[in-house]
Amino acid sequence: RKEVEQDPGPFNVPEGATVAFNCTYSNSASQSFFWYRQDCRKEPKLLMSVYSSGNEDGRFTAQLNRASQYISLLIRDSKLSDSATYLCVVNREGSNYKLTFGKGTLLTVNP
């Protein structure tokens, strides 16, 4: 089983749509969880950290279910600028930021 597994995608949605990304992780020792976005041939950029109680940042909502080892990201009212690859990322506490990345899900928001 892959350490971090994401929807393979790609997702093509119209502007204004709501889109959800799903991710599962296999290592129960994972302690920190993140969503990154990556534009083509660019570095990963932190979108948001994911907390146990769930958290929201504007149009973005992240959820974590430790029992199911499942993480989600919801984007509401999607914009053209949201087009990117969304990476689910986990880290084991005490592992000196040895981040484990999912392969990512490509999102294209169309006008």
Next chain:
Amino acid sequence: EPEVTQTPSHQVTQMGQEVILHCVPISNHLYFYWYRQILGQKVEFLVSFYNNEISEKSEIFDDQFSVERPDGSNFTLKIRSTKLEDSAMYFCASSREGTFRGNTIYFGEGSWLTVV
């Protein structure tokens, strides 16, 4: 905003040659990392470095690879005897602390290595 800078942005090298990728981490950061991403694949951890020594490395980071902090600002990745499969984007990163506690890891823009 502080940033991690990497050079070169793109390098083409002959198979078997040695390559050194350069990084300048953020100045008050103490932890440094290299990650790589083969085209179309996921980002993979290579190595973390703290207090002038490797603190953790992946199985990818074998004897072909080495890291060094030759002075107070640079952090380099050396790849000896490059192979075609070393072609990838190499990302340097740094963080103030080693683990996430409201603390962020910053990635550089990457060095694209093509081995021919």
